[in-house]
Amino acid sequence: MIKKLSDHKIKMVNRISPSQYYSAISCPYKLVLANSFGYQSLLPINANAHFGSVLHKMIELISKDVIIDEQSFLKNWSDLIKKKEDELKENGLVGITPLKYFVNDFAFKKNQVKNILLKKRDRLKNTIQPSSTNFFPEKRLENSDKTVTGIVDLIIENDSGTTILDFKTGKVFSDAIDESGITEQTIKIEYEIQLKLYAHLYFLMTKKYPKSLFIVTLRNDFIKVEFENSECEKIYLEALELLSTINFHISNNDMAAIVNPTIENCKYCSYRPACSSYSKWLTVNFEAVNDLFGRVEKINQFSNETIGLELKTQDKLILINGLPLEKKENFESLIGKIIILYNLKKTKQSLNATASSFTVVYE
Known part of the structure; x- marks a missing residue:
């Protein structure tokens, strides 16, 4: 509970991932600190986030056909929950175990993941998959010098084209107000940007863009993300420019130029104990x-x-x-x-x- 900040050195940032990019736009220094601490959080993550990593792993195992029936589902579920709870205890977070008592809608979310398995089995039973269809779960996509790199949850390739899918276990939509003042739900912009970056990385590796991009929710909803090839390239070039700008300021020891303490940027940042700008901001906020x-x-x-x-x-x-x-x-x-x-x-x-x-x- 009582800690002292370990010695750390600000390092040049060699790469940025599609999942990090949107957050780094708002406060580049968050990425700098994460990189300097080896991406090891300085603050504990809540029970729902830990549980989310279990859900994500279960969906991955279903997509890889490691989980194929209820027996393999229950075994992997039990193993992953135990492994996560043992990890929490080792890190001094015994107070949020067992997870089922501290996670919102624990049983409901478990059943949602099971339904993904059941629907997949029904789909395979009732359709004939083209022999040329290939599934690539947990596929790494990157540019030639690996400065922009990330792992996409699932890529499906067949004769009609390529589909990139990203699994999300939390809230996918945010509220937006249109020109007439009506509130509508839109896909979170960070998820759109993430998938569009994956699309351009796929292009760089294969010389072709995917046919479609989808977010897959726990309800097994497939939410399509519309995109233009030129838009994906623009986001990619902006990510490269951001990485270059961050390293320029690191080399000039000018952290003030890339730090941006605000409620939105700092409230859930895992690296705020190492941020002197946040400490100063906190004195009046x-x-x-x-x-x-x-x-x-x-x-x-x-x-x-x-x-x-x-x-x-x-x-x-x-x-x-x-x-x-x-x-x-x-x-x-x-x-x-x-x-x-x-x-x-x-x-x-x-x-x-x-x-x-x-x-x-x-x-």
């Missing part, structure tokens, strides 16, 4: 996010075997409760020191906060 900074004034012990700390932030005294009693000695060693607490639970009526299973303290 701490009411807008679930992190708090300040000097530890006092440690209080409560009868429910938890502790709380009094934190002086600017001219305010803030109380943080729900910290584990076994960490009392560690927190007492922080009295008088400036710390930042990440991933707290706050209420709108008060600055006071409560620790969660995901709360981490950096001194």
